[in-house]
Amino acid sequence: MQSRTPAGRTGRPRSAAADAAILAATRQALVELGWSKLTLGDVATRAGVAKTTLYRRWSGKNELVVDAVAELFDELELPDRGSLAADIEGVVLQFAAILARPEARSGLMAVVAESTRDDALRERIRASIVDPQKDLVLEGRARARTRGELPPEPDPLAVSRTVDLIFDMVAGAVVHRTLVSAEPADEEWVRDFTRVLLHGLTAAAPGPSGM
Amino acid sequence: MQSRTPAGRTGRPRSAAADAAILAATRQALVELGWSKLTLGDVATRAGVAKTTLYRRWSGKNELVVDAVAELFDELELPDRGSLAADIEGVVLQFAAILARPEARSGLMAVVAESTRDDALRERIRASIVDPQKDLVLEGRARARTRGELPPEPDPLAVSRTVDLIFDMVAGAVVHRTLVSAEPADEEWVRDFTRVLLHGLTAAAPGPSGM
Amino acid sequence: MQSRTPAGRTGRPRSAAADAAILAATRQALVELGWSKLTLGDVATRAGVAKTTLYRRWSGKNELVVDAVAELFDELELPDRGSLAADIEGVVLQFAAILARPEARSGLMAVVAESTRDDALRERIRASIVDPQKDLVLEGRARARTRGELPPEPDPLAVSRTVDLIFDMVAGAVVHRTLVSAEPADEEWVRDFTRVLLHGLTAAAPGPSGM
Amino acid sequence: MQSRTPAGRTGRPRSAAADAAILAATRQALVELGWSKLTLGDVATRAGVAKTTLYRRWSGKNELVVDAVAELFDELELPDRGSLAADIEGVVLQFAAILARPEARSGLMAVVAESTRDDALRERIRASIVDPQKDLVLEGRARARTRGELPPEPDPLAVSRTVDLIFDMVAGAVVHRTLVSAEPADEEWVRDFTRVLLHGLTAAAPGPSGM
DNA sequence: AGGTAACCGAGACGGTACGTCGCGTCTTCGC
C-alpha cells in the first residue's frame, strides 16, 4: 500500500476527518435550508472548518453536493427476494426511500438542473450516482437469467438499449412520482408500477426491434 | 362582459407589453446563461424594463421562470394519428421536443428542485405545467375508448390511480432520458418506450388491483 | 376682485388649501422624521394630496422645506422693551425659541448645507429667511437712534458692513449654541451674549475702521 | 507598550491603506459632488475598495463624512503672533480658510444638521471636530494670561461659561459669514470681528454676572 | 531533534446580485 497523499509529499497531510465532517454538514444544511439557501460558508461553520479548507477539496457548491448526495446512494443494493418482480420492487422501494429524504430531494434535482449546462458536472453525477444504479439493473437481469426468468443474452447492442430504457423508466417514474407529483412511492404504487413495467418488457420483447 | 381590472380601477394600469417582454427576456436569458447565472436585473434590462416593474409582477426568480417555461408547454396538443399508440408517440415526441430546448431544460428542473421546499411553488408548477399535460392523458384515453381500443370506464378511483401512474411513467421517462441520461428522446426511443408502456398497460390490465 | 389664477385661464383652478396642507405636513414630517428621512411621497400622503400636486408647486425637497421653515420665522418681530439691550435680548430669545423647535433645527441646517452647492437655493433662503431677520437689525438700530442710544447714521457703506457683522454674530452664535453645542440659548446665556456684543460694538465703534 | 490589535488577533488584518484611501476619496467626492450627491458606492470605487470594506469601517454616510472632515481640522493650531488680538485673528483666519474649502462647507453643515436627530453623531462631531477647537481657546487664554493680557484665572465655573460663549461666538460667526451670508471671512472682516469680540469681553468682564 | 512545507482557523478583501426605497415622470380616470 501507499500513502494517500497523491505524490508522496512532505508537509502536513490533509485531515481525513474534515472531509467526512464537511459532507455530513452539507447534508444537514440541505435538510434544514434546501439547495438554494445552502451556503458554503455556513457548511464550513457547521463542519467546524475554515472556508479555505473546504475550497481546497471541492471547487464549488455543485461538486460538494454531488458528493454529499452520492453517499446516500451507496446503501442501494439488490436484495434477493426470489423473483425478478420481487427484486425489482425491492430495489425501487429502496430508491424511493432515498428520494423521500429531504437532503436527497432538493440536492439531487438541483445538481441535475445545473448539469444541463456543465458537462463535467453531468459526468460526475453519472459516475457517482447514476452508473452504480444502472449496475443494479444489469445485476438483476443476470440473476433473473440464471433463474430462467429471462432468455439468454441477445446481442450486446440491444442489451444496452434495453437497459438504458429500463433505467430511464424506473428512475424517471420514481423521481417524477416523488418530486413532481409529490406523492409517496409506497408499496402499492411500486407494485402497480412494477407490474406494468415487467409485463411491458416481456410482452414487447419478441417485437421486431430486438428488445 | 366586464372590465378586466378586478377591483381598484384608478391609477395608471400595468403595461401588458411588459409582461410579455419580461417572459421572453427570461427565456432568452435561460438559453444564454442557464438558471444559476440568470439574474433578475439582467432580465429586466433585456426586457427594457426597470427591476421594480419586474418585482411588482413576480415575487422572485422561481415564480418568474415557472411562468416563462409554462408558456412553452402551451403548444402541447393531442394529435389525432389514428391509433392510441400513434397518439402517444406523437405527444411524447412533442414533450421531448420541448425538453430539448435549452430554456426548458435547466429552468424546469431547477424550479422542480426548488419546489421540494416550497409548497406554493409546487402548486404553481402543477397548475401551470403539470395538470395541462395530465389532461392530455385523459383526452387520449377518452379518444381511444371511442375507438374501442380501451374497455369502457372502470370505477373512477382506479382511473385516477392509473392516470397518475401513466403520467409519472411518461413524463418521468422522457425527463430522465433527456436530462439525466442526456440522450435524445428521438423517434426510435419513443417507439420502444411506447411499446413497452402500452403492452404493460394492456397486459397488466386484468390484474386484481383493478388497473 | 379677481381670481388668483395668474392669467385668467380655463379649467379647474388650483386648490389653495392644498398649499397650506402640504407645508403643514412638511413641518410635521420634519418633526417626526427629520430631514434625511423625510420623503415627498410621505408628505403628499400626510397632506391628503397626490404627489403630482406637490410637484406642480415645488420643484423638490429643498424648495419645499425652505418654504415650510420660512413660515416659522414669520412670527419674528422686534418687541419694544425700552432699551437697545432689552430689544436685542428679546429678539434673540425669539430666534432661539424658533431654533429650539425640531422642525426648524434639522430642516434649516440641511437646506443651508445644500445651498453651498446651489446658488438658487441660497438666494431663496436669503429672501425667505435671512433678509427678514436682517431687517430686524436695521429696525432695531433705527429705533435706538431715535432713543439717542446710537449716534446718527455714519456713511452707508460702513453701515452695511456693521449690520452684516452684527447679523452674522447674532445668528451664528445662537445657531452654534443651539445646534452644535446643543445647549439651550436661555435667558442667562442671552444676557451674557448681549452684554458682550453691545459692549464690543460701542467700545469698538470709535476705531479707525469706521465701525 | 503592547500590540495594537486590541482583542481578536486572528485572521487577516484590516488594510490601513484602505482607511486613508477612503477618507481621501470621500473628500474628493465632497468637492466634486457635494454632500447630497455623494454615494458610498462611488466613494468605494474612487478609493479602489469594495463597498463592504467601507461598511466594515463606517456605519454610514454621516460617520464617514465626520471623519473625513475632521482630518481637515487637524491642521488648526494656535500661532504665536505676540498679542491676544493677533493670536485670535490668526486662528480665526485658519478656521475660515478651512471652511472656505468645498469639502468642508457642505459636509460639515450636513452632518451638523443630521446630528440634530442623532445623539451619537453629535457626540462624534464634538469629539473629533469641536473639542479640539475649543482647546485652542483655552490655550489662547492661558498664553494671554502669561503675557499679562488677562487677569489671573477666576473661578472655574465662570471660566467654562465664558469659554463656551466665546467659542459659540467665534465659530458661529465664522460659519454664518461663510455659509449663510456666503461672504468670505477675509482679513478685514476678521479684524472687525476680533475687535468687537475682544472689546466686548474686556468691557463686559467686570459685570455682575461674573464674566 | 530540527527544519520545513503543507496544512489549519480566522477573517478581511474585491466583486456581483440581491430585494427595497425614494425620486420625478407618465398615464389613466373622474370631477
Next chain:
DNA sequence: GCGAAGACGCGACGTACCGTCTCGGTTACCT
C-alpha cells in the same frame, strides 16, 4: 384642466455570499 391613484425608468441603498488572499500558528514527515 385639476386632482387621486398608481405604474414607470432610474439609481442608490445596505446585505449576503462568492471565491481569494493574508495572517499567525500547528502538525507530520524527512533528514
